[in-house]
Amino acid sequence: MSNIKILPEIISNKIAAGEVIERPASAVKELVENALDAKSTKILIEVEKGGRLLIRISDNGTGMDRDDAILCIERFATSKIRNDFDLFSINTLGFRGEALASISSVSKFTLVTNNDTSKPGTKIVIAGGIIKQVLDIGSPVGTMITVENLFYNIPARRKFLKTVSTELNHIKETVSSIAAGWPNVNFKLQHNGKTLNNWAVTSDHVERITSILGSSVTNELIQIKSCDNLVSGWISSPRVTRSTARGIYIFVNGRLIHDRVMQHALIEGYKESLMKGQFPLAVLFLSVPFDQVDVNVHPKKNEVRFANSLKAYESIKQTVLKTLRIFNKPHFTNPQESSYEKNNTISSLSNKTNLKKTDVVFSEYVKSNTKKIPFNPDSTYRQKTFSNEDSFRDLRVIGQLHNTYILCENAEGLILIDQHAAHERILLERFKQSLKDSKIAVQKLLVPETIELGYKEVDVITELIPDFSKLGFDIEPFGGNTFIVKSTPLLLADKEIKPIIFEMVEKIAEIGLPLNLSKTLDKCIALMSCHGAIKAKQPLSEKQIQSLLCQLDECDNPSNCSHGRPTWIKLSTKFFEKSFNRII
Numbered sequence: 001m002s003n004i005k006i007l008p009e010i011i012s013n014k015i016a017a018g019e020v021i022e023r024p025a026s027a028v029k030e031l032v033e034n035a036l037d038a039k040s041t042k043i044l045i046e047v048e049k050g051g052r053l054l055i056r057i058s059d060n061g062t063g064m065d066r067d068d069a070i071l072c073i074e075r076f077a078t079s080k081i082r083n084d085f086d087l088f089s090i091n092t093l094g095f096r097g098e099a100l101a102s103i104s105s106v107s108k109f110t111l112v113t114n115n116d117t118s119k120p121g122t123k124i125v126i127a128g129g130i131i132k133q134v135l136d137i138g139s140p141v142g143t144m145i146t147v148e149n150l151f152y153n154i155p156a157r158r159k160f161l162k163t164v165s166t167e168l169n170h171i172k173e174t175v176s177s178i179a180a181g182w183p184n185v186n187f188k189l190q191h192n193g194k195t196l197n198n199w200a201v202t203s204d205h206v207e208r209i210t211s212i213l214g215s216s217v218t219n220e221l222i223q224i225k226s227c228d229n230l231v232s233g234w235i236s237s238p239r240v241t242r243s244t245a246r247g248i249y250i251f252v253n254g255r256l257i258h259d260r261v262m263q264h265a266l267i268e269g270y271k272e273s274l275m276k277g278q279f280p281l282a283v284l285f286l287s288v289p290f291d292q293v294d295v296n297v298h299p300k301k302n303e304v305r306f307a308n309s310l311k312a313y314e315s316i317k318q319t320v321l322k323t324l325r326i327f328n329k330p331h332f333t334n335p336q337e338s339s340y341e342k343n344n345t346i347s348s349l350s351n352k353t354n355l356k357k358t359d360v361v362f363s364e365y366v367k368s369n370t371k372k373i374p375f376n377p378d379s380t381y382r383q384k385t386f387s388n389e390d391s392f393r394d395l396r397v398i399g400q401l402h403n404t405y406i407l408c409e410n411a412e413g414l415i416l417i418d419q420h421a422a423h424e425r426i427l428l429e430r431f432k433q434s435l436k437d438s439k440i441a442v443q444k445l446l447v448p449e450t451i452e453l454g455y456k457e458v459d460v461i462t463e464l465i466p467d468f469s470k471l472g473f474d475i476e477p478f479g480g481n482t483f484i485v486k487s488t489p490l491l492l493a494d495k496e497i498k499p500i501i502f503e504m505v506e507k508i509a510e511i512g513l514p515l516n517l518s519k520t521l522d523k524c525i526a527l528m529s530c531h532g533a534i535k536a537k538q539p540l541s542e543k544q545i546q547s548l549l550c551q552l553d554e555c556d557n558p559s560n561c562s563h564g565r566p567t568w569i570k571l572s573t574k575f576f577e578k579s580f581n582r583i584i
Ligand code: ADP
Pocket: 030, 034, 035, 038, 059, 061, 062, 063, 064, 072, 073, 077, 078, 079, 080, 093, 094, 095, 096, 097, 098, 099, 100, 101, 142, 143
C-alpha cells in the first residue's frame, strides 16, 4: 500500500495559508489589494484588538454575483488570469487565487457582496474552510469581508501572534504604505471603533505622501522622473533623514514591493548627499512593461523579478543622483515657478501657414563682400506671431546671451532666439525656393578645391554631379578618386567647402543607391543650411541681428529649424511677475 497521500483540500489550504497569511496585517494586505483590483475608490479597514479579534474590509468596488461569491473562496479561483500567457503580463495586484481560500480556512469568515443594485447581494459564512451558510441579503454594490479569530483553528500559529499594539502597528504600516501609492482612493483605518487614519481622495499626490511620511517632509519632497519614464516619484531632500529604511516605499506597476536591490539603488543615488547610516524617505514608482517583470516570485507577492534589473537599478540611481545634484546647487529660479513657466507660458510658434511670399530675397546674411539686396517690408502678408501685430523685426533687441541667443523684448515678455537654429531655417527655405526657381546664386572659386573620396562615395558623387550643379556646386572628375570643385552656392561663400561635400556624399551613400532624387536634394539642402548657418558662440553686430530678424519674417515657418527644434521661445512677463512675487 502506498505511503504517499494527496492531502485533503482543507489541509492544503491551511498549509498555503501559512505562506500567505503570517499575521493579521497580511490578511489586511490581501483584502485591501482585492478591493483595489475591484476598482474601489473607498476602502474602510476596521480592526479590533490588533486584528486578532476582527478584521473587516468594506469596499465600493465592482462586487460579485452569487456564483462568483461561492467560487472566490476556492483555492486557485481567480478572475484575474485565464492562461499562462496572462501569468506573464499581470496588471492586477492579485492573480494566484489563494488569498480568500487561505484566509477563510484559518478563520471565521463572512463575505457579503453585490454587483448589481437591482438584485439582492450574497452572504456566505465559512468557518475553518467549511461553508456554513449561503443566503441572499440586502447589500450595496461592493464587498465586505469580515475575518474573525484569525488562526483560531491553528493554535500553534495563533500563539506566535504578538501583542495587540505590535500587530496593530503592522496593520497601520500595511495600510499607509499601500495608501502612499493610491492617492485616488480613500482609505480609512479604524481600531476598536476609533478612526486612526482617514486619507481622503486627492489629486495632489504630494499631499497624500506628506500625510503618510509625516510633516517633517513638508516642502522637502523633490519630484523625480527618469528620462526613460521608468522611474518617477518623490524623494526627501538630504535635509530630512531617518535611521532606518522604513520611510522608503517602492511600487512596481502599483504593487508595493520589498526589494533591497532597488532600495540600494536609491541610497546610492544619495551617496554624495547623505552621511553613512542615514536613510532618505522616498516613494518611488517603477513602471515596467508587464511582460518585463515577473510578479509570481513569492506567495505574498511583495517581491518581483525584473527581466532587466540592472536597468531599473541604474535608472533609479542615476535619476536620484542627477536630481540631487541640481537640487544641491544654488539656484536663482524657484524650480516650481520655472516648471510653471515651462508648462504654461513658454510658447513657440507652430507652423506659419498663411504667410504669402511675393518675392524671393537673395540678401546675403553677414558677408560684407556680397551684395545686399534691400529687404522690402511690403512684400509679405504677416500672420500674428508673438502678439497681435508683432513680427520679428518689430521686437526690441536687448543683446546676445552667451553669443548664442538673441534676447529681445515685446509687450508680452522676453523672446529668446537661437541664432543658429533661426539662420538654419532661413537658409533652408531660401535653398528650397531657389532650387524650385532654378535660381541658385553661385560663386566661382578663385582656386578650385580638390577633394578625394572613398570608392563608395566615388559612385555616389559621379551619379550626383548634375544634381549638385543644380544646388550650385560645380564639380568635375579629376581622375581616380579625385574631384575638383569649381564653384559653390553663394549662400555658402565663406564656408569651408570640403566638409560640406564630404558630409553630403557620405549621408547619401548611407541612404544607398539607387537614389531617390527629391530625398537626396532635401538631405543636401538640410546639410547645406546647417553648415551655412551662423554658429552658436558667434558674436553678432546689431545690424546682423536686425538682418536675421527681417529674414526670419520672410520664412514660411520661422519657428522651427530644419530638425524640428524651436527657433525661439518666449518667457512671459507674467512669469517674471510670479517669480518676483509681484503677483501670486
Ligand atoms: P486573486 O486576488 O489572486 O485573484 P483572491 O483569493 O484574493 O485571489 O480572490 C479571488 C477572486 O475573488 C478574485 O480574483 C476576485 O474575482 C474576487 N474578489 C476578491 N475580493 C474581491 C473584492 N473585494 N471585490 C470584488 N471581487 C473580489
